[in-house]
Amino acid sequence: MRTALVIGTGLIGTSAALALAGRGVRVHLVDHDAAQARTAAALGAGTDEAPEGPVDLAVVAVPPAHTAAALAEAMKAGRARGYLDVASVKGGPRRELERLGVDLSAYIGTHPMSGKETSGPLAATADLFEGRPWVLTPTPGTDTEVLNLALELVALCRAVPVVMDADAHDRAVALVSHTPQLVSSLVAARLEAADDTAVRLCGQGIRDVTRIAASDPRMWVDILAANPGPVADVLAEVAADLDETVRALRALHTGDATERRGAARGVEGVLRRGNAGRARVPGKHGAAPAAYETVAVLISDQPGELARIFADAGRIGVNIEDVRIEHATGQQAGVVQLMVEPAAAQVLGAALRERGWALRP
Template structure:
């Protein structure tokens, strides 16, 4: 691939452009918002000048509702040998593109499974897709050249290609992406009118659950409007579980021992099912999640503290598998939770204590 046209310079489009430009591809940028194009170009994502002729690949990075029209325009102008989109919904846009008369042999729907709570070109990065799944939804009629260009794009972005049926993809993202966004927002919405004393008690659990609730509502309205049925199906199942859980909790308030026992069993059931589901979430390198031990270390809110603790872990010969920071409310301190292999935990704890770190018992 020598040249590309990126249509849409938001987070995803600009990140694609940065990755391609950084690997020697000549990238042309376009967007209805000229300020975003200029910003993306200033970041080194490409040029805002139109290409002089057809490019190798056009990348449509616009909201799902606008994908079909954008693909049709690319094909009408003969702007590229092949065209892909990077939207988060696949089945509906492809059917609408077909209804508009688009040539589906030179168009391929794709979806990089990466993103942030923040949007726009300033949030973009060339490394956004590294190691992340990138779904491709070819059909029997997809031109081999276009599929190869898409695979080359995925490789240049250092992502991992995953081939799926378009409608299966939409059902999958309804479960693992779209529903979690709504559930996170529903929980966060309880905080809007909560008493200030309750909000001050927020810890890492509520931060984890509500992190993605900071996402742009307008962006999510576009996404959910393109995939409402599958998301509603998942939420309906969640609603059934919620209703059962509410009944179980009410039973725990009963003076009747039998009802309380039944309520406890209901709560245990949903918690154990949650354990089983969480255990299926892929861990490091896409493998089954490992049972890591956590070494929690008290750190001050000062420059260089994290670098120092990582350096001390390295001197101890311990590989940090994952890390989390738990901030202390109202204090210039917190705990960094270092996840390591179980047999490495006592080694790391002893080494850090020796170097003066305060270890919190788990």
């Protein structure tokens, strides 16, 4: 691939353009908002000048509701040898293209499973897709050259290709992406009218659950409107569990001894099913999640403190597998939770104490 056209310079389009441009591909940028395309170009994602002729690959990175129309327009104009989109739903755009009578041999639907709660070109990074799954949904009619171009794009973005059926993909993302967004927003909505005293008690748990609730509502309305059936199916199952859990909690509050014992078993069952489901979430490098131990270190909110603690861990020879930061309410301090292999936890804790760090039990 030597040339590419990115249509839509939001977070995903600009991030893909940055990755391609950084690896020597000449990238042309276009957006319905010319200022946004200029911003992406200024960030080094390519040029907002139109290509002189057809490019090797056109990447359509517009909202799902506009994906099929943008693809059809580009394909009818002959703007590239191959075309793909990065919309978060796949079945709908493909069927719409079929209704529009477009030759689908030059097209492949794709979806990079990566993003942020922030949007726009200024949020883009060239490493956004590194190590992340990138779904490809070829059909029997997809041209081999187009599939190879898509695989080259995934490789240049350092993502991991995953081949799926389009409708199977849509059911999968309803479960692992679209429903979690709604559930996160529903929990966060409880905070809107909450008493200030309650909100001041927010800790890492509520921050984790509500992080993606900061996402752009307009963007998510577009995504959910393109995949409503599968999302509704998953939400219905969640609602059934919620109804049962509410009844169990009511029984714990007002029931007799026998009812309370049954209710407790019901609540425990939901929690254990949650344990089992969480254990299936892939960990590092896509493998089964490892059982790390946590070393909690008190840290001041001063420049360079995080770098110093990571440097100390490196000198000790301990690899930090994951990290969380919990800020202390109303204080210029917090707790850094360092996740390490169980065998390294005691060594790391002792060495950090020797270097003057205060550890929290």
